[in-house]
Amino acid sequence: MxxxxxxxxxxxxxxxxxxxxxxxxxxxxxxxxxxxxxxxxxxxxxxxxxxxxxxxxxxxxxxxxxxxxxxxxxxxxxxxxxxxxxxxxxxxxxxxxxxxxxxxxxxxxxxxxxxxxxxxxxxxxxxxxxxxxxxxxxxxxxxxxxxxxDRDDTAAILYTSGTTGRPKGAQLTVANLLAAGEIGVACSRSTRSDRTGTALPLFHVFGQASVMMTTFTAGSSLSLLSRFDAAAMTAMLRRDRLTVLAGVPTMWNAMLHTAGEADPADFAQLRIAISGGASLPAAVTKEFQARFGCTILEGYGLTETTAFGTFTDIDRGAKVGWVGSATPFTRIEVRDEAGRPCPPSRIGEIFIRGETVMKGYWQRPSDTAAVLDDDGWFRTGDLGTTDTDGDLRIVDRAKDLIIRGGYNVYPSEVEEVLFTHPDVVEVAVIGIPDDYYGEEVAAVIVGRPDSTLGATEVSDWARERLSAYKVPRVIEFVEALPKGATGKILKRAIDRETLARTVSDNPRTTP
Structure with missing residues (x-):
């Protein structure tokens, strides 16, 4: 057992x-x-x-x-x-x-x-x-x-929001997490001689399943940084002579700016950097690999799939804009609206089946049934396409999901908190482009006509009720939000470019 x-x-x-x-x-x-x-x-x-x-x-x-x-x-x-x-x-x-x-x-x-x-x-x-x-x-x-x-016993419950409703607890089983370790070893080719390092939070599925379980399955060592700092991460890389580094794109970008005149020879032992959580810009990939003398490998997975779905083939190397092919013990399908598998280059919804797909959401059978069919296929809600090599490209994230510095921010959760303010009539929370975090959180608000509600009060209200990385940094007040015929707010009609231009005028917060 x-x-x-x-x-x-x-x-x-x-x-x-x-x-x-x-x-x-x-x-x-x-x-x-x-x-x-x-x-x-x-x-x-x-x-x-x-x-x-x-x-x-x-x-x-x-x-x-x-x-x-x-x-x-x-x-x-x-x-x-x-x-x-x-x-x-x-x-x-x-x-x-x-x-x-x-x-x-x-x-x-x-x-x-x-x-x-x-x-x-x-x-x-x-x-x-x-x-x-x-x-x-x-x-x-x-x-x-x-x-x-038992292999099907729940070992961990990790809370994740969908695009509607309150956060749901994804039940990851003993088998899920053990399989994640085995898959991680196969993808990274880790051995007992490896030395892995990360500043990823272990409470998140990336750090917990992809990094921690892979390290212990291989029998190698895990160097931990409790809070990310680019200089500290680079120092840990040198000090512990790390061979594997795991992080999100904002970490790689920050490390590039603190490495100074470092030569790849300074990091000769580093063989791979594993990146996930958000799309990795091609320019960052190229510069990081040149500066640190290693290969960056990207992957795609969700909390509900115990962090794994696809991973870059270590022999073929990365294709810019692609996140690799299905990991061992895993199948990936891109399906059209009728549920039929799409041919290469056709965009559809991504489905995942395999050893790491969750048991289901804790005490939410209807939510589980909506994403997990009787054959074990998990409906991700993400749009993507494959090529003739079987590699996957993510076209769009699940509906309105915002990924800020590798952290998932679900607009509905932020909106629910802002709606509790007595002077907020309507609100739409969206992601806007940001050079540092990839995306920043913005809130477009319709206030009560007689109120004096301002951005500072909204920010303070949110900060008391939400984690710092979920608090909107850009807050704009409008007389009305764009709506469709049914009265549904049309987030795609909101001018994101105008909102994005205000980012530089606001003090930056850390995730």
Whole structure:
């Protein structure tokens, strides 16, 4: 019977002294290294503490922590205990955390000690126990057997919004996440000698499934940066002699501007950089590969497909504007409106089937049925086209989804918050082009005729209720929004170019 902890156990038995993780201390900056033997021991001890506190098999545990080794310990401890990890963004507000606690029916909250009070206040209000996650994980000496799971058991619930409605919890199974690790190894050709590094958040499917699970499946080491900083990322690349780097396009662009006069020889050990989360501009690809002397490989996947769908063939290399072909154990189809497979070059909707497709949305059978058919095909809502090599090109993202610096921002969620303001009559949230983040969040608002509502008040209202990267940076007031015959707001009729010109006039915020 499997457990998501199996790769760690396997390498702890065969190569106990191999470094599994490296991370910097938040206060001292000192680098800590955890071997596979240590990771196994501390994770099992942490699980014992969770079980002693009353955690039951199948209980949902909200985990909120940055990308530090202790996140991995807590995450794996939850798996050892047979419970379900529910990781959330460290920038989540109390309102957002409260929603997840309620929807997932969480039994426990684990929160990193240095974060604000959002998680603890939400937990206290619901009468839930809180466990503070500190450096070293405070696991104690007790141990417990690793609990066996069925392959179809839910191992993690990751919350993602569609383009309508409240966030939905994608149930990723033990089999999904183990398969993600195996697929990642096959695509990147990772081995035990690799040294992977990232500043991606481990609460996100990219960092969690594509990076963390791939690293532990290969038995290699994972260097973690808790918060992205281009200079720190470049320093980590040099310090740990990384062979694999994972990130989003804004990271590569920022690193280019801090690398100075670096020569590719400075990074001779770096063989690949794995990019995802948003489309990678051709100019950035070319310059990054020249400066850092490596190959950038792009992939395409979703939370609901455990981060995997397509990946660039490491032998053929990347085609600019394309995201590779179907990964191992995966099938990709582009279908027309009648559900028939499209020939190459014909645009249609992308469907994915394979070992990494989710079990379904948590307690949402109708939403699950809308995207997942009886044969296991997942309807992505994205438009794309294939070529004669089977490579995929993304033509448009799912409806109105905004991707800001690699983070998904769902307009309906932002609109719902803005609509709660008493002086907002109508609102449309859209993405506008941005040279740094790829897209920026803009809100076009119709206010009450007698109100004095301004952009600062709207921004403050949103910031109290949404993570920082979801807050509109561009806010414009209009007398009316464009509508169709049925009264539906026509977002495509909004002048994005005019809005985009205002970006440079506003102070930049970090995601």
């Amino acid at each position: 499997p457990n998501l902890f199996d790769p760690v156990r396997r390498h702890a038995d065969s190569h106990p002294d191999t470094v599994a993780m490296r991370g910097e201390g938040a206060a001292t900056g000192d680098v800590s290294a955890w071997t596979y033997h240590q990771l196994r021991s501390v994770s099992i001890n942490y699980a014992a503490a969770l079980i002693d506190s009353g955690l039951q098999v199948g209980d949902r545990v909200l985990l909120i922590a940055p990308s530090v080794p202790e996140f991995v310990v807590a995450y794996m401890g939850i798996q050892v205990a047979g419970a379900v990890a529910v990781p959330v963004n460290t920038m989540s507000t109390r309102h957002e955390i409260d929603y997840v606690l309620s929807d997932a029916g969480c039994a426990l909250v684990i929160a990193w000690h240095a974060l604000g009070p959002a998680a603890s206040s939400a937990a206290i209000a619901r009468g839930l126990p809180i466990r503070t996650l500190r450096p070293g994980a405070d696991s104690g000496p007790a141990t417990t057997p690793v609990r066996d799971r």
